[in-house]
Amino acid sequence: MLAAVLHQPFWVNACTRILIYALVAVSLDLIVGYGGMVSFGHAAYFAVGGYTVAVLAQNGVGTALIAWPLAVLMSAALAAVVGALSLRTSGIFFIMITLAFAQMVFYALIAVRAWGGNDGLPIDARGVLPGLDVRDPNVLYAVCLVLLVAFVVVSAQLVESRFGIVLRGARRSDRRLLALGFPTFRYKLVAFVIAGAGAGLAGALWAEYARFVSPDMASWSRSGEFLVMVILGGIGTLAGAVYGAAVLLGLESLLAGFTEHWMLPLGAILLAIVLFAKRGLYGWLAGTSDA
């Protein structure tokens, strides 16, 4: 499949988009599926990662070795602040507060004239990695693939580690974990920051891919899309989030080819999958309804 794909720019680009979105979805599943933290503002970290790369490029810093880690750091820092404030709440309040913070990022990006405001910021400078030209779609595709696989592997290890079982335990019974002596707030915050960092990395990749960033990256509908990918793929499955991203993007472009009202059939299909596959696409493919 890989070989066939690599000769057709259309498919390379489509697959790169899927890989980047999948990275965001996996990072979101880490906190939604294992920490019970339903963040409705995950697009903010995606946007901050992207803008970091774009603004650095605007100022002549094109080295991915500097830009990408800085993008991850900026997103992680934002997640640390947002998490420290919003994790004092839970349930619907947590959803609303994370959404509110993302909206603040969205409007802040619109407000900054130097970064193009509403129009966004194109990237002219060439992003470079030592020995790799990420401007070549095939190379960028490969880089995205490697980073996604690495993130999934690390995440899968993380959720089975001592850290991971505290996170998962606190999702079900925070009171018990506190009574055992675990400072659960700190565990959740660390997970929230890791998820933000993952989304930031994806944002950096998106900036390299699209050579353009805009406030739309932080919009609430984008945050919602990320959540749909997680739910579609199966909450708390990590790999499922990759399927969720692939299917959502695939359906979008497929249905858009038939009708301009493609949102309608898409909604119906999503509804069917959520209703009939309990553990999302992952559970359906793995042939189990619970794990």
Add this chain to the structure above:
Amino acid sequence: MPDTAVQAHAMMTVLAVRGLRKTFGALVATDDLDLDVARGDCHALIGPNGAGKTTLLAQLAGELAPDRGSILFGERDVTRLAADARARFGIARSFQITTLVDDFTAEDNVALAVQARHATAMRFWRNAFTDGALRSPARSALARVGLAERASVRASDLAHGEQRLLELAIALAQEPAVLLLDEPMAGLGHDESRAMIELLRGIKGTVTMLLVEHDMDAVAQLADRVTVLVAGRAIATGSYDAVRNDARVRDAYLGENG
């Protein structure tokens, strides 16, 4: 008291409550309460419904902040410490309403308690589900309460009596200095109660216990000392027999049960 007696008293007392008060609106749940739990004792806390036993337990565990007064654990004032910090100092509690991690197995639940005792730093890599350092102490705690065969059953699939035993196994795995037990017999059948009493007799003396319990059989068999709580006040403290024969207690509490 002469100085030596004060010192002896301080050495003996592991958990001391001084002038503790907690109100909810007009309701006084804890009313200037003093309580001393001696090291190694099984100290029972009894009283009619609404006497403030559960509220007191929540304040001792750090889940509820008192309005005033202090709680001393050994030499340390823990009044303002959060629940997780108190647990790390060695105050463990069991729950009456099940707060088990219901999608974890029995063994996973106990392994969490073992882990809590071990490490303060977060560890992100090594698999905790196959880590012998967590799993073998967890299995032996399960064996102590007779749940060895049920180690790999999900907590939500255990029978009520088994969940109460698991609750105890978790508390044991924490190896606490003081164990706050919130009605361990609640909802148990006659035979199950007998088994639970036997288990608690087995650990008696190895850990200081504060036992909130309605089952007078259990209190009679387990308690070294009994404190009777009525309307947030300790109206009597002494041996089970002494308390049972106390006129105020008979009036306030035992009398109404016949």
